[in-house]
Amino acid sequence: MKSILTPLGPKADKDTVRRHNLSLVLRAVRDEGERGEATRAGVAARVGLTRAAVSSLVEQLMDSGFLTESGKTFSGQAGRPGTALKVARTGPAGLGVEINIDYVSVCVVDLAGTGRVRQTEHLDNRGTPAGEALARAARIAARTLESAYEQELRPVGAALALPGLVSGGSVRQAPNLGWNEVPAQRLFAEALAALRPGHPVLPVASENEANLAALAELWFGGLGDVRSFLYLTGEIGVGGALVLGGELLRGAHGFAGEIGHVVVDPEGPECRCGSRGCLEQYAGQAALLRAAGIEGIGGASGVLELERRADAGDPRAVAAVGEAGRMLGRVLSGAVNLIDPDAVVLGGIYRGLMPWLAPPADAELTGRVVSGLWSPGGGRLRASSVAGDAARGAAALVVQDVLDDPVAYAEPSGG
Amino acid sequence: MKSILTPLGPKADKDTVRRHNLSLVLRAVRDEGERGEATRAGVAARVGLTRAAVSSLVEQLMDSGFLTESGKTFSGQAGRPGTALKVARTGPAGLGVEINIDYVSVCVVDLAGTGRVRQTEHLDNRGTPAGEALARAARIAARTLESAYEQELRPVGAALALPGLVSGGSVRQAPNLGWNEVPAQRLFAEALAALRPGHPVLPVASENEANLAALAELWFGGLGDVRSFLYLTGEIGVGGALVLGGELLRGAHGFAGEIGHVVVDPEGPECRCGSRGCLEQYAGQAALLRAAGIEGIGGASGVLELERRADAGDPRAVAAVGEAGRMLGRVLSGAVNLIDPDAVVLGGIYRGLMPWLAPPADAELTGRVVSGLWSPGGGRLRASSVAGDAARGAAALVVQDVLDDPVAYAEPSGG
Numbered sequence: 001m002k003s004i005l006t007p008l009g010p011k012a013d014k015d016t017v018r019r020h021n022l023s024l025v026l027r028a029v030r031d032e033g034e035r036g037e038a039t040r041a042g043v044a045a046r047v048g049l050t051r052a053a054v055s056s057l058v059e060q061l062m063d064s065g066f067l068t069e070s071g072k073t074f075s076g077q078a079g080r081p082g083t084a085l086k087v088a089r090t091g092p093a094g095l096g097v098e099i100n101i102d103y104v105s106v107c108v109v110d111l112a113g114t115g116r117v118r119q120t121e122h123l124d125n126r127g128t129p130a131g132e133a134l135a136r137a138a139r140i141a142a143r144t145l146e147s148a149y150e151q152e153l154r155p156v157g158a159a160l161a162l163p164g165l166v167s168g169g170s171v172r173q174a175p176n177l178g179w180n181e182v183p184a185q186r187l188f189a190e191a192l193a194a195l196r197p198g199h200p201v202l203p204v205a206s207e208n209e210a211n212l213a214a215l216a217e218l219w220f221g222g223l224g225d226v227r228s229f230l231y232l233t234g235e236i237g238v239g240g241a242l243v244l245g246g247e248l249l250r251g252a253h254g255f256a257g258e259i260g261h262v263v264v265d266p267e268g269p270e271c272r273c274g275s276r277g278c279l280e281q282y283a284g285q286a287a288l289l290r291a292a293g294i295e296g297i298g299g300a301s302g303v304l305e306l307e308r309r310a311d312a313g314d315p316r317a318v319a320a321v322g323e324a325g326r327m328l329g330r331v332l333s334g335a336v337n338l339i340d341p342d343a344v345v346l347g348g349i350y351r352g353l354m355p356w357l358a359p360p361a362d363a364e365l366t367g368r369v370v371s372g373l374w375s376p377g378g379g380r381l382r383a384s385s386v387a388g389d390a391a392r393g394a395a396a397l398v399v400q401d402v403l404d405d406p407v408a409y410a411e412p413s414g415g
Numbered sequence: 416m417k418s419i420l421t422p423l424g425p426k427a428d429k430d431t432v433r434r435h436n437l438s439l440v441l442r443a444v445r446d447e448g449e450r451g452e453a454t455r456a457g458v459a460a461r462v463g464l465t466r467a468a469v470s471s472l473v474e475q476l477m478d479s480g481f482l483t484e485s486g487k488t489f490s491g492q493a494g495r496p497g498t499a500l501k502v503a504r505t506g507p508a509g510l511g512v513e514i515n516i517d518y519v520s521v522c523v524v525d526l527a528g529t530g531r532v533r534q535t536e537h538l539d540n541r542g543t544p545a546g547e548a549l550a551r552a553a554r555i556a557a558r559t560l561e562s563a564y565e566q567e568l569r570p571v572g573a574a575l576a577l578p579g580l581v582s583g584g585s586v587r588q589a590p591n592l593g594w595n596e597v598p599a600q601r602l603f604a605e606a607l608a609a610l611r612p613g614h615p616v617l618p619v620a621s622e623n624e625a626n627l628a629a630l631a632e633l634w635f636g637g638l639g640d641v642r643s644f645l646y647l648t649g650e651i652g653v654g655g656a657l658v659l660g661g662e663l664l665r666g667a668h669g670f671a672g673e674i675g676h677v678v679v680d681p682e683g684p685e686c687r688c689g690s691r692g693c694l695e696q697y698a699g700q701a702a703l704l705r706a707a708g709i710e711g712i713g714g715a716s717g718v719l720e721l722e723r724r725a726d727a728g729d730p731r732a733v734a735a736v737g738e739a740g741r742m743l744g745r746v747l748s749g750a751v752n753l754i755d756p757d758a759v760v761l762g763g764i765y766r767g768l769m770p771w772l773a774p775p776a777d778a779e780l781t782g783r784v785v786s787g788l789w790s791p792g793g794g795r796l797r798a799s800s801v802a803g804d805a806a807r808g809a810a811a812l813v814v815q816d817v818l819d820d821p822v823a824y825a826e827p828s829g830g
Contacts, residue, residue, distance in 0.1 A: 165786050173787060228667050242753065249659065251755025252643050253788055261785035262749035275748075275783040331749070333690075334677035338657065338750055340666025368690040370676035371580050372588065373668055 018057075019407050021049065025057045026066055026406050029085045030112060037070070037084040058085065064410040065091040066111065087111040090152035092409050094398025095202070097141050097188070098161040098209055098391040101125055101176050101236040102299045104137045106144040108153055109395035111402065113220060117147045118391075122299065130171075130182040138191035145196070156402060156409045158202050159394035160188055161209040163237055167254035169206055175272035176237045205397065209390040210239030210257055211248055213347055216393030218243055221385040226342040230335055231388070232259060232328070233348035234288075238280045242339065260284070262331045282327040285349055291320035303349045310356050318356055325357040329364025332381075336369050347384030354383045433472075434822050436464065440472045441481055441821050444500045445527060452485070452499040473500065479825040480506040481526065502526040505567035507824050509813025510617070512556050512603070513576040513624055513806040516540055516591050516651040517714045519552045521559040523570055524810035526817065528635060532562045533806075537714065545586075545597040553606035560611070571824045572813040573617050575603060576624040576805035578652055582669035584621055590687035591652045620812065624805040625654030625672055626663055628762055631808030633658055636800040641757040645750055646803070647674060647743070648763035649703075653695045657754065675699070677746045697742040700764055706735035718764045725771050733771055740772040744779025747796075751784050762799030769798045 024047045032038035032046065044054040061067040070084040089110055098105045105120040119140055125133045141158065148155055162184060164174025169185035171177075189204040214231035217223060231241040238260030242249040249256045260280040261273050268277020281287055289295070289302045293316050297305050309317035332344055344365075350357055362376040374380065402409045439462045447453035447461065459469040476482040485499040504525055513520045517539055523532040534555055540548045556573065563570055577599060579589025584600035586592075604619040629646035632638065646656040653675030657664040664671045675695040676688050683692020696702055704710070704717045708731050712720050724732035747759055759780075765772055777791040789795065817824045 173785070240753070244659070244664065249754070252757040253755055253786060255786040255788070256753065256755040258752040258755075258785045261752050261783070263745055263783055266745055273785045274787075275785070278785075330678055330681055334746070334749060335753055337673040337676050338655070338671065338753065339664070340668055340671040340673075342667040368676070368678055370588070370673045370688045370690065371668060371670040372689075373670065
């Protein structure tokens with residue numbers, strides 16, 4: 001994966017092969033550690049390097065704070081046979097900042113991918129100028145960073161998850177936020193730097209929030225062998241992302257995955273994007289709550305109320321969710337005909353609504369997927385796990401950068 | 416690219432590095448040859464091998480009949496400084512066989528990618544049992560092979576281009592042919608073998624015709640820097656293919672690209688695929704001719720008549736093509752929102768209808784592509800070149816296999 005951040009400083013180590021091998025070993029320890037204990041011998045077998053080479057690389061990674069020994073069988077001798085290795089729970093980490101319509105969620109993920117600190121605030125970013133909304137997110141991020149430092153975590157970069165078309169560090173268009181051509185990355189970085197005088201400036205990346213939620217689902221969710229999937233996240237907007245063969249499809253301009261603006265009815269209601277009858281107008285949060293007759297309760301509370309009513313058998317709630325499911329299924333059938341993915345994953349507000357949403361969506365897919373491969377209830381339409389979380393995906397994207405080239409992110413005074 | 420054919424025999428040469436380098440050098444000569452003259456020194460610089468290594472590899476490729484010297488500066492001395500190299504115009508070649516609804520087209524492509532023999536027969540494959548249609552195609556192929564041998568070309572494999580869902584050598588479903596679970600690859604290979612007693616059996620591959628037309632467009636068309644595009648081909652059905660970053664997206668089951676069965680109107684006319692209101696029912700050949708009031712003239716003649724009438728300003732013809740363009744644009748806007756390709760290429764019957772088809776399609780795209788990046792007439796919607804030809808793509812796919820591992824396709828007695 002291409003680096004998402006500008007490296008912190010000039011790359012001192014010119015031995016690119018060694019840098020590559022450091023990355024291989026660090027990843028191997030992380031992956032082996034997920035399934036049991038990682039040892040130098042196990043890592044050597046996995047990456048195809050000699051035991052001696054691996055020992056030297058492990059040494060450097062321990063000196064720089066990327067690896068630790070579990071200590072269980074630590075003997076203090078050179079060679080340390082059988083000692084279990086782990087990625088450090090302290091040191092380099094990633095900061096993820098999701099700025100959505102009605103909340104900001106910030107989290108810190110360590111090298112193992114574990115979420116360690118989380119701070120979420122419910123607020124309304126629609127009524128706020130973009131610069132102010134980003135400054136507010138920076139304040140939440142600064143507080144989250146304080147908590148991370150207390151846990152001896154050292155975030156080396158931040159990634160912003162934003163609900164709109166993101167490219168070149170800017171939000172080109174985020175209809176539900178009312179943002180147009182907002183240089184979000186720069187504004188956020190400046191606001192955060194101003195809050196932390198004396199600290200090194202944190203490099204900042206940015207990406208569409210559905211893309212990052214899909215990556216989080218891929219990395220941390222329960223997808224098993226699934227490597228190609230379409231990801232939909234129901235929020236105030238309807239976001240989407242495409243993962244093909246384990247890689248995010250960003251598209252020629254970075255705008256792939258905008259399934260919320262696939263047309264359902266060409267003469268349908270006007271959409272904030274400028275078109276008419278987009279899926280968002282039938283299966284977005286506002287449309288759902290309106291159709292269910294839930295007025296005056298916004299955001300998460302409104303969705304919980306909708307779940308409660310549907311669960312109690314309220315006919316209007318059940319019909320509203322069912323109709324949204326039909327429209328979702330109709331649009332998804334087109335996407336499946338086009339892409340032929342292993343699975344379609346529904347996240348965001350759709351997770352809790354699956355009992356009423358999935359059957360009509362499945363029926364549309366069964367009737368309209370031309371390959372006849374769609375079997376209702378066959379597991380290709382599934383709810384996202386709780387892992388499908390854009391803030392965690394953003395933080396993990398930063399960690400990927402560290403794993404790709406640990407030397408670039410070693411402590412300035414490390415060694 | 417993974418080999419599409421079963422290699423002809425056991426791989427005698429165990430030196431995989433040398434085999435890989437033979438492939439590199441053969442491709443380098445082909446690519447350099449397209450832009451001027453390929454020399455040993457030029458090839459060495461391109462592939463990063465020593466001049467001596469390249470000379471040895473060139474020697475082997477010439478002995479096996481893959482390369483020739485142009486002779487212009489041929490001195491007869493060892494080392495041959497400055498001698499121009501070319502891929503052979505004789506020897507290994509690919510056979511492509513497109514079996515479509517109302518025609519069969521067979522072609523032979525040489526190592527340089529040039530179409531050398533072509534035989535097309537207009538007939539109706541709908542009224543014929545699948546086995547008989549395949550046997551008829553094999554007879555056309557056998558005659559084409561005779562012509563190839565006369566030109567000292569030696570097709571080493573065949574690829575079938577088929578209008579339907581193709582996987583594992585079988586047509587799973589081809590609604591417009593009325594085929595279901597037809598083992599096309601085996602039936603064709605057997606029929607061809609029966610026609611050529613005493614000849615080695617030709618290995619046969621198979622693939623969806625739109626996929627192969629898209630590859631032909633990528634390899635031989637005028638796409639320039641475009642590496643990601645959506646390809647639509649209007650025929651009796653509407654086929655589609657997705658090329659992302661220069662690679663065909665086959666999908667999890669091999670069924671990606673079925674844009675003809677994306678729903679336009681959920682309550683629309685029944686489609687042969689079992690769904691309702693598919694794009695094919697609005698922009699397929701039959702629907703177009705019917706809407707234009709052209710009855711009783713089928714196939715290519717009907718389409719030419721439609722072009723003639725539209726060109727003469729016949730209101731019904733112009734309206735029919737315009738409406739098809741609107742429906743195409745509507746479905747394409749969804750696909751562009753999802754995929755964000757560099758371009759959308761329209762082939763088949765759409766090529767000649769572009770003057771009346773493109774403006775309404777462009778208008779739909781402009782209004783509905785959420786990124787606002789779609790500019791009408793901006794060149795992202797374009798007609799395919801004549802290169803977008805499934806039979807040539809099929810033959811070229813075989814040639815790709817040869818270029819990937821020439822040793823596997825050397826003359827049995829070569830050396």
